[in-house]
Amino acid sequence: MRIGELSRRTGVPVPTIKYYVREGLLPSGELTSPNQAAYGEAHERRLRLIRALLDVGGMKVAEIADVLEALDAPERPLHKVLGVAADRLGGADVEQDDAESAAARSVVAGLISRRGWRTHESNPAAADLSRTLAAMSRLGHGAFVEVLDAYADAAEQVARADLAYVERRVAVEDMVEGVVVGTVLGEAMLSAMRRLAHVDASARLFDAEGPETGTGTEKGTGTD
Incomplete structure (x- = not known):
């Protein structure tokens, strides 16, 4: 596909795609003429991963570059890839x-x-x-x-769930990417689920009149 189609399929503007290529985050397309390049499914997949790490994971471009470098190193153990991704969340x-x-x-x-x-x-x-x-x-x-040990219990359970998902991936590439996704995007998912659980727990503990008295269970704010 041409870069325009890649842009349409991913929602990433063409100038941004070119920027990612210049920064080494996205491989260059295969030249089909001096001014044209072709992109494949691997480019689309990598581009979606970059956007997920940026938009959902809240990572910076330089941090994403470090994670992708670890992901692309076939000799690097999964444990080391996990460490690189986790360290960039600090x-x-x-x-x-x-x-x-x-x-x-x-x-x-x-x-x-x-x-x-x-x-x-x-x-x-x-x-x-x-x-x-x-x-x-x-x-x-x-x-x-x-209450630190209660948090540690929950953290251990989440970590086991993350890595159980990774173990189910068959291809090595999928496993490595699964480590990154489970670490970075899992962090965002856990934060969102924790906020939802807070609203529910607060309503059950403090709201004697039920869920429609402004605890956030009805409108999702949790602040009124």
């Missing part, structure tokens, strides 16, 4: 040097040890968790650590 590498931060790092190290997780407190996700717990403590919600 927040800014900024951490305050105060008592709350130190206490949070200790809590996270204890959690990792207690759960027997095969990772380390230097993992970017652990750093994100430490920053989050420290921020909660500064706001007077340090007691949130009391």
